[in-house]
Amino acid sequence: MSGTAPVAPAPPRTALGRLGWAVADGWTITRRDLSHWARRPAPVVVGLLFPVMTVLMFAYLLGGGITVPGGGDYREFLVPGMFAMTMVFGVETTFAAVAGDAAKGVTDRFRSLPMAASAVVTGRSAADMLASVLGLAVMVACGLAIGWRWHNGPAAALAAVGLLLLLRFALLWVGIYLGLVARGPEAVAAVQILVWPLGFVSNTFASPAAMPGWLGVIAEANPLSATVAAVRELFGNPGWDGASWAAQHAMTLAVVWPLALVAVFLPLAVRRHRDLGR
Amino acid sequence: MGGTGHAVLAEGLRKRFGATEALAGFDLAVPEGTVCGLLGPNGAGKTTAVRVLTTLLRPDGGRAEVAGFDVVRQAARARHRIGLVGQHAALDEVLSGRQNLEMFGRLYHLGAAGARSRAGELLERFGLTGAAGRPVRLYSGGMRRRLDLAAGLILSPPVLFLDEPTTGLDPRGRTDVWEAVGSLVSGGTTVLLTTQYLEEADRLAGRICVVDAGRVIAEGSPSELKASIGADRVTVVVRREADLPAAAAIVARVAARGASPVAVDRDTRRISAPVTDPVAALTEVARALRDAGVQAEDIALRRPTLDEVFLRLTGREQAPGREPGGRDAARGAVA
Numbered sequence A: 001m002s003g004t005a006p007v008a009p010a011p012p013r014t015a016l017g018r019l020g021w022a023v024a025d026g027w028t029i030t031r032r033d034l035s036h037w038a039r040r041p042a043p044v045v046v047g048l049l050f051p052v053m054t055v056l057m058f059a060y061l062l063g064g065g066i067t068v069p070g071g072g073d074y075r076e077f078l079v080p081g082m083f084a085m086t087m088v089f090g091v092e093t094t095f096a097a098v099a100g101d102a103a104k105g106v107t108d109r110f111r112s113l114p115m116a117a118s119a120v121v122t123g124r125s126a127a128d129m130l131a132s133v134l135g136l137a138v139m140v141a142c143g144l145a146i147g148w149r150w151h152n153g154p155a156a157a158l159a160a161v162g163l164l165l166l167l168r169f170a171l172l173w174v175g176i177y178l179g180l181v182a183r184g185p186e187a188v189a190a191v192q193i194l195v196w197p198l199g200f201v202s203n204t205f206a207s208p209a210a211m212p213g214w215l216g217v218i219a220e221a222n223p224l225s226a227t228v229a230a231v232r233e234l235f236g237n238p239g240w241d242g243a244s245w246a247a248q249h250a251m252t253l254a255v256v257w258p259l260a261l262v263a264v265f266l267p268l269a270v271r272r273h274r275d276l277g278r
Numbered sequence B: 001m002g003g004t005g006h007a008v009l010a011e012g013l014r015k016r017f018g019a020t021e022a023l024a025g026f027d028l029a030v031p032e033g034t035v036c037g038l039l040g041p042n043g044a045g046k047t048t049a050v051r052v053l054t055t056l057l058r059p060d061g062g063r064a065e066v067a068g069f070d071v072v073r074q075a076a077r078a079r080h081r082i083g084l085v086g087q088h089a090a091l092d093e094v095l096s097g098r099q100n101l102e103m104f105g106r107l108y109h110l111g112a113a114g115a116r117s118r119a120g121e122l123l124e125r126f127g128l129t130g131a132a133g134r135p136v137r138l139y140s141g142g143m144r145r146r147l148d149l150a151a152g153l154i155l156s157p158p159v160l161f162l163d164e165p166t167t168g169l170d171p172r173g174r175t176d177v178w179e180a181v182g183s184l185v186s187g188g189t190t191v192l193l194t195t196q197y198l199e200e201a202d203r204l205a206g207r208i209c210v211v212d213a214g215r216v217i218a219e220g221s222p223s224e225l226k227a228s229i230g231a232d233r234v235t236v237v238v239r240r241e242a243d244l245p246a247a248a249a250i251v252a253r254v255a256a257r258g259a260s261p262v263a264v265d266r267d268t269r270r271i272s273a274p275v276t277d278p279v280a281a282l283t284e285v286a287r288a289l290r291d292a293g294v295q296a297e298d299i300a301l302r303r304p305t306l307d308e309v310f311l312r313l314t315g316r317e318q319a320p321g322r323e324p325g326g327r328d329a330a331r332g333a334v335a
């Protein structure tokens, strides 16, 4: 049988060669995730429709009872918040995929192959970011359909989209790290539940100023709040005019918070991945 | 590979998880082209040893070489020479069997076309061509294991590690895997397999290393191991209790060359003693008993089973498992 066996090329010696392998291997992993969507579209479709349903529910069922700051249109107020929520809930996808691979031994098999070690992580992030772009596109279409508009021109609108994807990118690393640390299905459930308060203890639906003291402080400090406030401003949609420092500096925080999360969780995830062998 | 002629070499490996010493001075030498079975109960350290040898886990102490490459310092090169089939099928459940093999082939850098043709060959060889397009989550346990094995063989690695390859399989699946492993070995692959099942070690492995509490406590061919806990025994059951002393004297005389004690059990009228040349001893005892006019109900040779070897070596009450299949409770993130 050794006669027909293929011979694998030796690992590249140059930095450029190694980069080539890293990109090729990362792309192989990304393709794996894209094949998942094609083979099992149901979870993807549900993942896309859930935020759409939520928007419709808030807009048509609950929206009437909520007064918008400055007397603006409720849907204009709601939609940017839902964009950001979609980014936050994406963390569950990342987390579940990483934890699932580790539990099934797929991660071990990858680690026993002569592939670029970074590919597992970069391939995963590329696939998840693609999924998020798609999810955001669907949400934008949904927003436009129910009457939401951007008012400050395409450049500001694109900047807002950039901030949303930046938040998703930051949470990606949180998801990868937690997925590598988690052991067993209980941990998976715990993370899925913890995403909810992160989403709701924020300025997405209610004003932090109207929340009980400590909860309001947390909601102000929530990275999600910074992104939501900044995105509302960029789109020219109504938002809360908080007097707090965080509310006054939302635009800065919407950039700094995600970068800080990346700075903390990217090295943690990389180290955790390396330490799987310790 | 290497100057040692050993495909796998481990010296004094140590690995500790918190308070558990999973490997406590683990030594192993597997000559090229042979099959070595690591036999041991659940928790003995078999998986930990395999994970160290396949570069997945860094040992706290000791050293190991696979195909002549140090598993810590030359891990990347060692990875080109090994195939690993882990304790739990490491497959993508959503993808089809073919997609799984193509993906792993690409990760070995065979290129798209190379990966595709290799996947086709392996599916054919493991009888999975018919199921190639179906998602793996619809495969039976035996099919998964075969696909897992195929994934471990993409490069036809000179050294293959199989961690409990048949645990949890039905008899049909087990036979399939055994046959696949058998054909590999005839192709010259060195195989290190772990198992809790004596029958499996006996059937597949030329050499067995008994592992307990993180070290190899005995090794040899199956028959050497059996011999190591004592020779075969001649057993005589006499018809009348009154004949016991005479029969015991005869057995003692024959067995004396082995210089071992004679066991006499009055209740069952049974006499037994270990002997060095079992066939000669059996004939001699039979003749001497007839000459002395002692009527024997039964005269037999008994060879210790691997179970007995195992019990003796590990000092446990229960052999880990006499029969493959059934037990798969230890599944979990840590295992």
Ligand SMILES: Nc1ncnc2c1ncn2[C@@H]1O[C@H](COP(=O)(O)OP(=O)(O)O)[C@@H](O)[C@H]1O
Pocket: B017, B018, B020, B021, B022, B040, B041, B042, B043, B044, B045, B046, B047, B048, B049, B334, B335
């Ligand atoms: N990652 C780990 N963390 C903590 N303990 C572990 C880990 N892996 C193995 N162990 C422990 O080390 C010992 C040996 O385990 P293992 O090598 O899996 O044994 P076997 O494969 O022979 O059943 C067991 O006591 C097990 O609980």
Ligand SMILES: [Mg+2]
Pocket: B043, B046, B047, B048, B087, B163, B164, B335
């Ligand atoms: Mg094990």
